[in-house]
Amino acid sequence: MQKIDQYMHEFLSELNYKPILTMSSKLQGGKKLRSKLLLKIAGKSDISYKICAIIELIHAASLLHDDVIDEAKLRRGAQSINAEFGAKNAIMLGDILYSKAFYELSLIDLKLAKIISNAVVMLSVGELMDVNLSTTFNTDKNAYLKMIYNKTAVLIEASAKCGAILANLNEDDFANYGKNLGLAFQIVDDLLDIKSDEQTLGKPAMNDFKEGKTTLAYIYLYEKLNIQEKEKLKNYHKKELNINEINWIKSKMEEYKIFEQINMDLNIYTNEALNAILKYKMEDLEDIVKSMIEREF
Structure with missing residues (x-):
């Protein structure tokens, strides 16, 4: 899972805007069920890790938008991004995660x-x-x-x-x-x-x-x-x-x-x-x- 987190951090660091890293660092990691599932089937490889990182960015983006829609104050026991940084920032961060995931996906297969x-x-x-x-x-x-x-x-x-x-x-x-x-x-x-x-x-x-x-x-x-x-x-x-x-x-x-x-x-x-x-x-x-x-x- 550390390898996946590393790729996610690298993807977002490439955008060269500190607020993105500040907010994304507060995202709750969760169980990474989708990544664990993919790795159990495909095995560990560079492409597997990258696909997992992309899927986790997508999943995180969906949760960000979900929390804004529900006006949720908590996410896995911690303050939600919309509660801490505001709904506008949470929506835009979700859009950035989605967009970056699609860009990285276009480079693979x-x-x-x-x-x-x-x-x-x-x-x-x-x-x-x-x-x-x-x-x-x-x-x-x-x-x-x-x-x-x-x-x-x-x-x-x-x-x-x-x-x-x-x-x-x-x-x-x-x-x-x-x-x-x-x-x-x-x-x-x-x-x-x-x-x-x-x-x-x-x-x-x-x-x-x-x-x-x-x-x-x-x-x-x-x-x-x-x-x-x-x-x-x-x-x-x-x-x-x-x-x-x-x-x-x-x-x-x-x-x-x-x-x-x-x-x-x-x-x-x-x-x-x-x-x-x-x-x-x-x-x-x-x-x-x-x-x-x-x-x-």
């Missing part, structure tokens, strides 16, 4: 560039879907799944696909692995927003619902509630919830075994991911799936 740049287009569409779905209480599971595929899974899918191309493996198998891993990853992320506390998450718990995001747990719960309870849940949407309101939602999720229902979905996605690469016998990729499902933040 046309096929890889097409895969990653197309993923970024879809990622941006996913962001727009997320914003539009958050205006009302969404009850459409398919709309939610399409949104998280674009917003999250597509870049993980592209990372796995690029790794396979670099390793001369079947790109469709690894794209299928990455897609299902990405869907499961986001569903777990949404679930943790409900089940975990602020200290563990590095951001306020149940913040998604306050921001208008009707994630899978709320969609499933809505399907199970009676008419009066449905209205009650909808009235809590996009609201600052007190402890009693939070406890009511959580108790209803327990009563209707919502978490167990989501775990069944997660098993389907993880099995799809693992079956796609079963013949390659890559234990490291199996471990990535396991660690992603069992994570606490």
Whole structure:
């Protein structure tokens, strides 16, 4: 991971503008799931490290814009860039990271560039879907799944696909692995927003619902509630919830075994991911799936 950070720093240093380095130094590194995935498939090489650095710049840019859209004050337990430097600076830094990533990508390989740049287009569409779905209480599971595929899974899918191309493996198998891993990853992320506390998450718990995001747990719960309870849940949407309101939602999720229902979905996605690469016998990729499902933040 240090090699990837080194390339990211070199890319941004070439722009020769100190505020870029000042702000980018405050970016929270995260788990680098996409990079770990690509390196496990393709192995370590100069081109692999550069592709990883490019993907991490893209991912960081998407998070910068995401935090501005959500008016988030925290990112992984630290002050967000928009909170510390202002929304305008955060947006421009995101644009710089995107633009520099595309420039570096253009120097490497046309096929890889097409895969990653197309993923970024879809990622941006996913962001727009997320914003539009958050205006009302969404009850459409398919709309939610399409949104998280674009917003999250597509870049993980592209990372796995690029790794396979670099390793001369079947790109469709690894794209299928990455897609299902990405869907499961986001569903777990949404679930943790409900089940975990602020200290563990590095951001306020149940913040998604306050921001208008009707994630899978709320969609499933809505399907199970009676008419009066449905209205009650909808009235809590996009609201600052007190402890009693939070406890009511959580108790209803327990009563209707919502978490167990989501775990069944997660098993389907993880099995799809693992079956796609079963013949390659890559234990490291199996471990990535396991660690992603069992994570606490």
